[in-house]
Amino acid sequence: MDKTRLRCKELESKVMTAQEAAKIFENDMVVGASGFTPAGYPKAVPVELAKRAENGEEIGITLITGASVGPELDKELAVSGVMKRRFPYQTTNECRNAINEGNIKYQDMHLSHVPQWVKYGYFGEMDIAIVEAVAITEDGGIVPSTSIGNSATFIENANKVIVEINTSQPAELEGIHDIYIPQAPPNREPIPLVSVSQRIGTTYIPCDKEKIAAIVFTDISDSTRAVAPIDDTSRKMAQNLIKFLKEEVRLGRLPENLLPLQSGVGSVANAVLGGLCDSDFENLEVYSEVLQDSVLDLINANKVKFSSGTSITLSPHRLPGFYEEFDKYKDKMILRPQEISNHPEVARRLGVIAMNTAIEVDIYGNVNSTHIMGSRMMNGIGGSGDFTRNAYLSIFTTESIAKNGDISSIVPMVSHHDHTEHDVMVIVTEQGVADLRGLCPQERAEAIIENCAHPDYKEKLRDYFNRAKEGKFKHTPHLLKEALSWHEKFLETGNMK
Amino acid sequence: MDKTRLRCKELESKVMTAQEAAKIFENDMVVGASGFTPAGYPKAVPVELAKRAENGEEIGITLITGASVGPELDKELAVSGVMKRRFPYQTTNECRNAINEGNIKYQDMHLSHVPQWVKYGYFGEMDIAIVEAVAITEDGGIVPSTSIGNSATFIENANKVIVEINTSQPAELEGIHDIYIPQAPPNREPIPLVSVSQRIGTTYIPCDKEKIAAIVFTDISDSTRAVAPIDDTSRKMAQNLIKFLKEEVRLGRLPENLLPLQSGVGSVANAVLGGLCDSDFENLEVYSEVLQDSVLDLINANKVKFSSGTSITLSPHRLPGFYEEFDKYKDKMILRPQEISNHPEVARRLGVIAMNTAIEVDIYGNVNSTHIMGSRMMNGIGGSGDFTRNAYLSIFTTESIAKNGDISSIVPMVSHHDHTEHDVMVIVTEQGVADLRGLCPQERAEAIIENCAHPDYKEKLRDYFNRAKEGKFKHTPHLLKEALSWHEKFLETGNMK
Numbered sequence: 001m002d003k004t005r006l007r008c009k010e011l012e013s014k015v016m017t018a019q020e021a022a023k024i025f026e027n028d029m030v031v032g033a034s035g036f037t038p039a040g041y042p043k044a045v046p047v048e049l050a051k052r053a054e055n056g057e058e059i060g061i062t063l064i065t066g067a068s069v070g071p072e073l074d075k076e077l078a079v080s081g082v083m084k085r086r087f088p089y090q091t092t093n094e095c096r097n098a099i100n101e102g103n104i105k106y107q108d109m110h111l112s113h114v115p116q117w118v119k120y121g122y123f124g125e126m127d128i129a130i131v132e133a134v135a136i137t138e139d140g141g142i143v144p145s146t147s148i149g150n151s152a153t154f155i156e157n158a159n160k161v162i163v164e165i166n167t168s169q170p171a172e173l174e175g176i177h178d179i180y181i182p183q184a185p186p187n188r189e190p191i192p193l194v195s196v197s198q199r200i201g202t203t204y205i206p207c208d209k210e211k212i213a214a215i216v217f218t219d220i221s222d223s224t225r226a227v228a229p230i231d232d233t234s235r236k237m238a239q240n241l242i243k244f245l246k247e248e249v250r251l252g253r254l255p256e257n258l259l260p261l262q263s264g265v266g267s268v269a270n271a272v273l274g275g276l277c278d279s280d281f282e283n284l285e286v287y288s289e290v291l292q293d294s295v296l297d298l299i300n301a302n303k304v305k306f307s308s309g310t311s312i313t314l315s316p317h318r319l320p321g322f323y324e325e326f327d328k329y330k331d332k333m334i335l336r337p338q339e340i341s342n343h344p345e346v347a348r349r350l351g352v353i354a355m356n357t358a359i360e361v362d363i364y365g366n367v368n369s370t371h372i373m374g375s376r377m378m379n380g381i382g383g384s385g386d387f388t389r390n391a392y393l394s395i396f397t398t399e400s401i402a403k404n405g406d407i408s409s410i411v412p413m414v415s416h417h418d419h420t421e422h423d424v425m426v427i428v429t430e431q432g433v434a435d436l437r438g439l440c441p442q443e444r445a446e447a448i449i450e451n452c453a454h455p456d457y458k459e460k461l462r463d464y465f466n467r468a469k470e471g472k473f474k475h476t477p478h479l480l481k482e483a484l485s486w487h488e489k490f491l492e493t494g495n496m497k
Numbered sequence: 498m499d500k501t502r503l504r505c506k507e508l509e510s511k512v513m514t515a516q517e518a519a520k521i522f523e524n525d526m527v528v529g530a531s532g533f534t535p536a537g538y539p540k541a542v543p544v545e546l547a548k549r550a551e552n553g554e555e556i557g558i559t560l561i562t563g564a565s566v567g568p569e570l571d572k573e574l575a576v577s578g579v580m581k582r583r584f585p586y587q588t589t590n591e592c593r594n595a596i597n598e599g600n601i602k603y604q605d606m607h608l609s610h611v612p613q614w615v616k617y618g619y620f621g622e623m624d625i626a627i628v629e630a631v632a633i634t635e636d637g638g639i640v641p642s643t644s645i646g647n648s649a650t651f652i653e654n655a656n657k658v659i660v661e662i663n664t665s666q667p668a669e670l671e672g673i674h675d676i677y678i679p680q681a682p683p684n685r686e687p688i689p690l691v692s693v694s695q696r697i698g699t700t701y702i703p704c705d706k707e708k709i710a711a712i713v714f715t716d717i718s719d720s721t722r723a724v725a726p727i728d729d730t731s732r733k734m735a736q737n738l739i740k741f742l743k744e745e746v747r748l749g750r751l752p753e754n755l756l757p758l759q760s761g762v763g764s765v766a767n768a769v770l771g772g773l774c775d776s777d778f779e780n781l782e783v784y785s786e787v788l789q790d791s792v793l794d795l796i797n798a799n800k801v802k803f804s805s806g807t808s809i810t811l812s813p814h815r816l817p818g819f820y821e822e823f824d825k826y827k828d829k830m831i832l833r834p835q836e837i838s839n840h841p842e843v844a845r846r847l848g849v850i851a852m853n854t855a856i857e858v859d860i861y862g863n864v865n866s867t868h869i870m871g872s873r874m875m876n877g878i879g880g881s882g883d884f885t886r887n888a889y890l891s892i893f894t895t896e897s898i899a900k901n902g903d904i905s906s907i908v909p910m911v912s913h914h915d916h917t918e919h920d921v922m923v924i925v926t927e928q929g930v931a932d933l934r935g936l937c938p939q940e941r942a943e944a945i946i947e948n949c950a951h952p953d954y955k956e957k958l959r960d961y962f963n964r965a966k967e968g969k970f971k972h973t974p975h976l977l978k979e980a981l982s983w984h985e986k987f988l989e990t991g992n993m994k
């Protein structure tokens with residue numbers, strides 16, 4: 001037992017093996033786990049919990065996390081059948097498949113809603129909070145690792161707390177966190193945060209020592225994934241975006257160093273943000289959920305002076321370098337609870353530039369971020385709604401086609417709606433930019449078709465729009481019979497053309 | 498000239514007739530007008546402006562308001578062709594028809610976004626702000642009348658200001674307003690509002706006297722409309738809602754006096770809110786946009802201790818009584834700029850219970866508030882999104898059928914999406930209540946079909962859902978070929994059955 005990691009003497013008696021700790025779980029329990037992207041989630045105990053089910057025990061739980069987590073949770077618990085219900089976001093193949101087969105009940109939620117729902121009692125009583133930590137302080141305060149997510153709220157509201165002290169996570173992470181949790185109405189006060197680099201809380205999560213039921217030492221690393229290398233298409237999207245932002249500065253609508261940048265998750269988002277390395281913007285700030293590889297690149301390139309998120313997720317090959325030079329990054333980064341990183345109050349106050357990725361966009365500017373062909377869940381809406389609606393400038397990027405051109409990502413009507421026309425200001429594809437601000441639906445359709453659609457699909461989109469305009473009601477012209485026919489055709493033939 | 502109404506000597510020289518003031522408008526100007534619902538909007542000058550166009554002058558403008566306004570603006574300017582572009586909300590037949598005929602370019606916006614867009618320059622330069630007032634103070638401060646809407650932001654940002662002092666609006670309104678406007682990022686501070694009755698600003702809108710181009714005296718009354726009498730269906734909806742709220746209190750998820758109530762606009766919303774008069778709730782608070790008849794009823798019934806909004810719109814027969822007993826109401830009401838009444842920061846902090854009306858709802862809980870059969874604009878989304886997404890509890894009410902049963906308001910897929918599954922917690926119809934919190938899409942469908950749909954359409958909905966479930970992807974089962982077929986059928990045959 002490493003006493004620099006477990007500094008509270010009183011709690012030494014709570015140390016046990018993962019297998020022992022896994023016995024604390026009972027059938028039908030509601031469990032809150034740390035983790036946001038495959039970073040900072042508990043690993044040792046969930047694997048042991050899955051084994052109990054594999055050995056024939058009847059055990060099913062509701063799992064609530066910050067956002068997606070790694071395979072030790074979302075794969076193991078899905079495959080073993082332990083996971084019955086899942087909130088609010090997931091990305092592993094196993095969990096996704098079980099959801100789409102109807103075997104896991106999943107509610108896809110705005111990430112800022114989750115901690116509120118816990119406090120308001122909407123998930124029922126929380127039986128167990130299980131969180132990864134780099135250390136426990138003298139007073140029993142829990143120091144999170146590479147993400148915070150909802151850990152603080154889970155710890156406050158759960159009946160029992162299990163802590164995994166992960167020695168593969170560097171002890172130096174202590175100090176990077178800033179824990180502040182607002183009270184519930186009617187006693188909620190303004191969140192005092194007015195700048196990206198401001199600290200408003202503590203570096204650990206306060207925890208009632210009585211609630212700690214188990215402490216497990218482990219050294220399993222975060223199972224992060226490499227982001228796809230930046231390809232030509234992403235590079236073009238980034239160039240289009242940068243050109244657009246420069247024009248906004250020129251028109252006096254944005255300051256020279258822009259406003260705090262929020263960037264979505266995934267390969268496209270990483271590439272687009274990374275594209276700023278090649279721009280002449282300086283003194284940028286990042287106020288986002290997830291700090292991906294591109295944030296390090298931007299810090300290295302002296303473009304970003306400060307970044308705030310709720311999770312650090314780097315490609316596996318980037319991690320060692322990050323920890324080696326941690327001193328350089330430490331005073332340019334803060335991790336916050338997702339209730340703060342994603343809070344509408346803060347996003348609107350700071351005036352973030354929200355840049356998220358769409359699966360598909362329709363001619364009127366509605367965005368689908370979650371469902372393939374209307375029914376199949378991909379990941380979830382994540383924090384995209386928290387930021388988009390409250391942004392100074394809300395931007396969605398997508399490649400104009402998918403699956404080698406068999407799919408147009410610009411369609412007459414999206415097959416699922418996550419962000420409506422009211423929330424989407426700008427669409428960027430590798431083809432160009434559609435600035436939708438101030439445009440009526442017909443004008444939006446023209447801008448999106450002409451600037452963003454792939455040449456192979458432009459004529460077909462124009463044809464739909466022109467025929468729709470002949471209808472009686474011309475505000476948002478649609479041919480309801482055909483609005484979803486592109487998706488139908490793809491499902492039948494494997495091609496939208 | 499009434500010097501108690503125009504108390505600033507320096508500005509006396511700016512008094513002119515409506516006809517003279519109307520000459521200040523030029524072709525292609527961007528105009529911001531006061532008004533939110535048919536309350537507190539300018540009346541005399543717009544009518545004269547319309548006459549200029551009727552007399553053959555080439556004059557077209559972009560009109561931005563708080564929300565809907567009365568016929569002197571939205572009817573006269575639409576019919577005369579002066580209105581070319583319109584933001585963010587409207588409700589007159591004439592304006593609506595011109596939008597649906599494609600003659601007015603309309604962008605339907607979240608009401609809290611409008612003042613930000615003005616400040617950020619997204620509408621371009623604002624040429625004229627025209628606002629109704631009950632008085633101008635000694636220092637040139639403008640005292641609004643029955644609504645505030647965006648007046649403060651328009652006045653701050655416009656090049657010229659025209660004031661209509663309306664002597665039909667009682668001078669006693671002075672003191673009811675609380676003007677506070679946040680700065681733009683990156684210098685925005687927390688909004689200090691932490692309770693419904695708190696004052697954080699001034700009772701008048703500060704205005705640079707140099708900008709005042711005209712002052713016009715008028716006595717044309719607000720052209721308010723009577724809300725429909727409360728019928729059996731609305732009464733049942735209200736009863737269902739009250740039963741649900743009581744259960745939330747019993748379960749300890751809401752305090753005994755609930756949390757601040759936000760109520761949508763229209764007859765249904767008025768009836769539902771009014772239904773609380775017959776409940777045993779007490780010490781309620783209202784934090785809403787529009788204070789309709791039902792708020793007076795609730796104050797009279799000693800149910801509501803304080804109400805905050807951005808507009809007071811009473812049925813014509815209620816107005817005289819309201820002014821007679823104004824003393825009784827005055828210390829139970831505050832009017833705020835819509836940037837504050839609708840601000841996500843405040844709505845989430847106070848934890849409002851948002852109750853808005855849907856046109857239609859689908860089996861997965863998506864809500865259409867704006868478009869009839871996908872293309873025809875009704876009014877707009879208004880503030881429903883501002884409140885719904887940030888609510889402690891978000892509720893949508895709708896009658897289960899429309900047009901005497903030819904339409905089911907519960908459909909397989911809504912024909913337009915304004916509020917997505919992520920934002921809608923509870924659906925209430927006269928049939929019952931579907932509590933969607935924590936349910937996956939399939940469970941939502943069951944709850945909505947069984948509890949909320951009309952008996953005439955239940956079997957048909959079950960049939961759609963059951964067949965959809967046979968598809969390969971079971972997260973959000975849909976038959977894309979049929980998803981919008983109910984609407985198609987209505988358009989073809991006048992009936993969904």
Ligand SMILES: CC(C)(COP(=O)(O)OP(=O)(O)OC[C@H]1O[C@@H](n2cnc3c(N)ncnc32)[C@H](O)[C@@H]1OP(=O)(O)O)[C@@H](O)C(=O)NCCC(=O)NCCS
Binds near residue numbers: 358381403
């Ligand atoms: C939208 C999202 C899935 C894109 O992820 P990405 O890694 O950048 O994008 P990719 O281009 O690799 O696309 C992912 C998959 O969707 C598929 N896809 C993309 N567009 C598609 C379309 N229009 N139709 C069907 N499939 C499509 C891709 O082919 C790829 O499929 P694969 O996994 O079988 O290879 C991802 O950003 C996401 O989940 N967003 C929602 C949550 C969010 O915005 N979070 C940020 C909040 S701060």
Ligand SMILES: CC(C)(COP(=O)(O)OP(=O)(O)OC[C@H]1O[C@@H](n2cnc3c(N)ncnc32)[C@H](O)[C@@H]1OP(=O)(O)O)[C@@H](O)C(=O)NCCC(=O)NCCS
Binds near residue numbers: 876906
């Ligand atoms: C939805 C809304 C139109 C309902 O208004 P209302 O006066 O309470 O409701 P009504 O039942 O009278 O319905 C209005 C019309 O829509 C029609 N309608 C209602 N449901 C319908 C449906 N499912 N399909 C087609 N038409 C429908 C009604 O028949 C009626 O038509 P009519 O004008 O030809 O008589 C109104 O609340 C609104 O505009 N909401 C959006 C903005 C908002 O929520 N603002 C509040 C923010 S704080």
